[in-house]
Amino acid sequence: MVVVVGGGLAGLVAAESLQALGAGPGEASLPRVILVEAAGRAGGVVETIRRGGWLIERSADNFLAARPEGMALVDRLGLTDELISVFEPARRALVYRAGRTFPVPSGFRLLAPGLAAGIEGTEILSAEGKARLLAERNVPPKPTAPGDRGDESLESFALRRLGREAFDRLVQPLVAGIWTADPARLSMAAACPEFLRMEKEHGSLSAAEEARLGDLGTAHRAEGARYGQFVTLASGMGTLPERLAERIEASGVERRRAAVTTLERRPGGAWRVSFDRAVAGTDAIEADGVILALRAPIAARLMATADASLAADLAGIEYASSAVVVLGYAREQVAHPLDAAGVVVPRIEGRRSLAVSFSTSKFPGRAPEGHVLLRVFLGGALDPERHLLDDEQLVALAREELAAIVGASGPPKLVEIARWPAAMPQYHLGHLDRLERMTRRLDTLPGLALAGAAYEGVGIPQVIASGQAAARRVMAGLRVSG
């Protein structure tokens, strides 16, 4: 028997994979799989609310199609017909500056400078800022000793290669919009290894980007191609865990609603999983395998008695909190053309929001005819208390931000608040060393695996991959011991 703890996307996928692997050729018998989830609903962070013609994403509203795991899951669930990508005109992001919004320079990609013409033409940067960004190709790569990971904070990397102004006005707000992170602590090696590799292999990000675009060919050079890689489901991201939960149940996974409170290793190597309440007549199960698909601090608490060293490393993974205030307006209440996926707000602007996502500009069916839906992101690692404001204060704040950023006026027609306390793992400096130590500890704990956003990627495809890898690890352990 295998117990999966946590019914977020990682846990659901882990349960699905256990069933699939168990049914594979050469397998003697399907393991009994029990999924234990504390909440009444599967999906964890991912949740869609559908109400009176509005479709509200409480967290994730799309995922990257370039990695195969998300698309393959959509296919397995028979949802391919529901796939939609970001509307062509919205395939760009804006940056707020002094009461106005400007497009991110053409081709600029998180840390890679992009096209010279785009940089020269932007109103986001001063002449000095542009010159410094254009000089990126002349900045020598940071020397690294053999065996050295070359880890560095995202802030240090960006300042060194792109200069202060590009960091403050482009990199910082774009990064805040993705990881809600403190760039001075975010690990390049863990969060953005691609850009470290670009520097190492090509000498500069500019040269690496030119090589990449050359390889892709002109068809893909269009500025919007990247945003076209982000997809969602017509009925919302929540359909993914909803359907997956149905599918695994139909294939024999037992679902139990309870919070797991402790995990003990029994002398024979089995795992005893205890719940906060009796379900199906028992408040504990003995299992051959356990997958913890939980946020790291919760996994740390469960592991405390079974392995103090693994628990300490899990507890060391920090999380950021945020709130998403979703407001719906009649179209004429918002002055801005909303001709983008959204707008990010540099911290040096002194505003209180991190970003605003234009849901109705990105995807169809998010609001009743003649209305727009906007999601305001507040909080994050650099503003940790913001999500604690009461509902009234949060909505007032979001309305003020929308008034200033996109010229929204009058009372919203729809209000929904999603609070995310300690929901976004932060891959701080040393994250990869921590993962290595954890892998060594796990090697001494057969039958146990970890899955979820805390380890090797926060995006939905990476989280799916983590669930699949955890299932493979546990099944391999069962084969050895069986």
Ligand SMILES: Cc1cc2nc3c(=O)[nH]c(=O)nc-3n(C[C@H](O)[C@H](O)[C@H](O)COP(=O)(O)OP(=O)(O)OC[C@H]3O[C@@H](n4cnc5c(N)ncnc54)[C@H](O)[C@@H]3O)c2cc1C
């Ligand atoms: C605001 C926000 C916006 C995001 N936007 C995007 C996006 O646009 N695109 C993208 O790709 N990614 C996005 N992400 C990231 C992505 O949604 C998450 O990384 C992913 O959904 C995490 O899944 P998970 O299964 O690891 O964790 P979770 O979803 O946190 O699941 C953990 C589950 O464990 C359960 N649990 C907790 N304690 C116990 C216990 N003791 N016993 C049993 N069960 C327990 C919880 O109830 C929960 O269901 C976003 C995240 C946030 C917070």
